[in-house]
Amino acid sequence: MIQFDDVTITYAEAAAPTLADVDLVVPEGELCLVVGRTGSGKSTLLRAVNGLVPHFTGGRLTGRVLVDGRDTRTHPPRELADVVGLVGQDPVAGFVTDSVEEELAYSMESLGLAEQVMRRRVEETLDLLGLAELRHRPLATLSGGQQQRVAIGAALTAQPRVLVLDEPTSALDPGAAEEVLAALQRLVHDLGMTILIAEHRLERVVQYADRVVRLVGADRPPLVGEPSSVLAGSPVAPPVVRLGEAAGWRPAPLSVRDARRLAGPLRERLAGLSPAPPPAAPAExxxxxxxxxxxxxxxxxxxxxxxxxxxxxxxxxxxxxxxxxxxxxxxxxxxxxxxxxxxxxxxxxxxxxxxxxxxxxxxxxxxxxxxxxxxxxxxxxxxxxxxxxxxxxxxxxxxxxxxxxxxxxxxxxxxxxxxxxxxxxxxxxxxxxxxxxxxxxxxxxxxxxxxxxxxxxxxxxxxxxxxxxxxxxxxxxxxxxxxxxxxxxxGEVVSDGPVAEVVTSSPVFAPQVAKVLAPQRWLTVREVSDALGEVTA
The missing domain is CATH 3.40.50.300 (P-loop containing nucleotide triphosphate hydrolases)
Incomplete structure (x- = not known):
């Protein structure tokens, strides 16, 4: 469905390419996760899929990008709009209407769909992303996370075959992020949609990925493969992977559920130990x-x-x-x-x-x-x-x-x-x-x-x-x-206390390490590694 053939992208006046020698094939019906350091070119790769790079950004693209058989060299973004839906990092920058319902309908209006079709798809999308209560709200009054869900919904209503998402959960609370990712997974599994996601909060999404593309620098081609193999030893790996590496689990688990199945011996080693005590109350x-x-x-x-x-x-x-x-x-x-x-x-x-x-x-x-x-x-x-x-x-x-x-x-x-x-x-x-x-x-x-x-x-x-x-x-x-x-x-304070007490008591706000090692109150890989180091010293 998506094919990069020896693609190198260099922006005007740049001393070096942003992406170099990219060979990548994403089949239909897969969820592909793009990872890499900040500024490594993830957004550039995503925008090359619908032709924004280089048609609108400028620069030079060598090689070839194909989407559903269409070459982005000869098909500008407007000729790919029925195939590719793109949601950028800044959802507000992409809004063109004033209200939630109008924004969800806009892409379909641009494609000339019948009114009955638009109405049905808007209702389906409102339910899919939990937006029904916001349908009449002005976009300017929404929180950042609500705006992000609207932007995703606006891309989905056109029912593209490929959905490209740049940091789709960055402004979402943990519960909303799980709902959105579950909805995307249903689109992949039930409808065969192809989804390409760039995300830094890998703890949320890596368990859903069929493959991972890791950008390691413009002077080296990306690493492409199964999530566990690509993320092994990577500086951009979620806590559950780093915990698995610290505990010696091979291969490192990708989900909390898989990690808990392996964590019994680790909890025994940590029994009787505890993280550093919280700091004293402030005097001023x-x-x-x-x-x-x-x-x-x-x-x-x-x-x-x-x-x-x-x-x-x-x-x-x-x-x-x-x-x-x-x-x-x-x-x-x-x-x-x-x-x-x-x-x-x-x-x-x-x-x-x-x-x-x-x-x-x-x-x-x-x-x-x-x-x-x-x-x-x-x-x-x-x-x-x-x-x-x-x-x-x-x-x-x-x-x-x-x-x-x-x-x-x-x-x-x-x-x-x-x-x-x-x-x-x-x-x-x-x-x-x-x-x-x-x-x-x-x-x-x-x-x-x-x-x-x-x-x-x-x-x-x-x-x-x-x-x-x-x-x-x-x-x-x-x-x-x-x-x-x-x-x-x-709009009210419902909880206020030390971090370990508040987050470990919540299944929504608990970090991955806390979930894996519960009921023990460990929060980070660093705490666990320091404690294990003291035991072996």
């Missing part, structure tokens, strides 16, 4: 919110939320899509709507501070980091960040290199990958050294090594006496980073 409160209320037309996002954040705390804000996480972050930062309650950072309301003072008090990295990028190059953005923060020249660039090395100085920020743009905005925000750091889904587009570096950078900030509060659906990152978890539901 930096941020205090009392009875915060936020309303939007037709809905109440926050219903009297109260929260205190201490110096050195690392807090993960979790909850279903639409539970109020982003609304709370913006209310705390001071520029978002707040219809009741009080917020104080070091005794002052951020909403009453001047912009420069606010940035020094509270820094916020939004869910759409591109909104903060407006200059022509990475170099210019970093220089401006140093200037506005009064920091030593090169401070922002140093932070960027610590988070994600190798981002080109001369690149336009909008030409970067999602993960690279996120790293740049993180560096810009952290250059001001705010007392409180707020982050909304900060791991979207980041591979596992990049997330480890992010966690280390945020731990360093906390160790310096700052407070870090992030909203995320990434349970594995929460296990690595957080000391405390606050769970929101329908």
């Amino acid at each position: 409160t930096l941020l205090r919110a009392s009875d915060v209320v936020v309303r939007y037309p037709g809905t109440v996002a926050l219903r009297g939320v109260s929260l205190s954040v201490g110096a050195g705390e690392r807090i993960a804000l979790m909850g279903r899509n639409g539970s109020g996480k982003s609304s709370l972050l913006w209310a705390l930062q001071g520029t978002g709507p707040r219809h009741g309650g009080r917020v104080a950072v070091d005794g002052m309301d951020p909403a009453d501070r001047r912009p420069a003072e606010r940035r020094a008090a509270v820094g916020l990295v939004p869910q759409q980091p591109t909104d903060l990028l407006y200059l022509e190059s990475v170099r210019a953005e970093c220089a401006k960040a140093d200037e506005e923060a009064g920091a030593v020249k090169g401070s922002c660039r140093e932070l960027l290199d610590r988070l994600l090395p190798g981002v080109p100085d001369g690149s336009h920020p909008r030409d970067l990958s999602e993960g690279q743009r996120l790293a740049l905005v993180l560096a810009i925000t952290l250059t001001a050294a705010p007392r409180v750091v707020l982050l909304d889904e900060p791991t979207r587009g980041l591979d596992y090594p990049a997330k480890e570096r992010l966690a280390e950078s945020l731990r360093t900030l906390a160790d310096q006496g700052r407070a870090v509060l992030l909203a995320t659906h990434d349970v594995e990152f929460v296990a690595e980073f957080a000391t405390r978890v606050v769970v929101l539901a329908e």
Whole structure:
């Protein structure tokens, strides 16, 4: 169904190809997973399937890409629209209507389908993706995860034979991600659809993959094969695979279920041991919110939320899509709507501070980091960040290199990958050294090594006496980073406590290691490896 024949793609003015010597065949009715480091060319490979690369992006493509027998050289994207559906990393950028129902119908209208057919498919898609309650909602009022499900639904209503998805679960809560992936699996198994997915949160999707394509660098062809063999020893492998390697299981399991079948002896070795104790309670409160209320037309996002954040705390804000996480972050930062309650950072309301003072008090990295990028190059953005923060020249660039090395100085920020743009905005925000750091889904587009570096950078900030509060659906990152978890539901705090207590008590928010080793309270591969090392030392 999809065929790459010796494909090399080089963008204009690039010193080296983004993809080189790609030979790949994805048969009909398979789910193929594309993995690789941040910036390795995954999005480029996906966009070559429907001809966006190079017809719209420019650059040079050598070799040949065939989709259902059509050569993308001679068939531009509009002539592949009936065969290929594409969902990009930024769903908002692809919306062309105002409401959920209109967006689901738009692709069918473009293909000239009959009204009765469109109505039936819209209803089927609303049910398939759990969108029925949102059908009349304006797209602008949806959470990031809800928008992502709408984007997937809009691609599905045209009933393409090939569906290409770039980070489809990055903004979804764990429950919604499972529902979407289960729906995609049904499309593969029951309807014979061919699906190509690029995803960094491999713990969610690898168990569904028939094959994996691992991009290992532009100077080397990709590795293609069975998931267990391709991911063995890879730096971009999910925790359950890395746990299997640490425990000596061969081959390493791909799912929690398979790992639990092997985990009995490992649990015996860990019996009587325990992870490091949680840090002591903070002595100083930096941020205090009392009875915060936020309303939007037709809905109440926050219903009297109260929260205190201490110096050195690392807090993960979790909850279903639409539970109020982003609304709370913006209310705390001071520029978002707040219809009741009080917020104080070091005794002052951020909403009453001047912009420069606010940035020094509270820094916020939004869910759409591109909104903060407006200059022509990475170099210019970093220089401006140093200037506005009064920091030593090169401070922002140093932070960027610590988070994600190798981002080109001369690149336009909008030409970067999602993960690279996120790293740049993180560096810009952290250059001001705010007392409180707020982050909304900060791991979207980041591979596992990049997330480890992010966690280390945020731990360093906390160790310096700052407070870090992030909203995320990434349970594995929460296990690595957080000391405390606050769970929101329908705009209210329903759980607040140490990370081990909160996540291990929830089958939805528990990380893979916790599920494999339950009832023992281990959260990460690192904790297990350190404990085993102490036993053998």
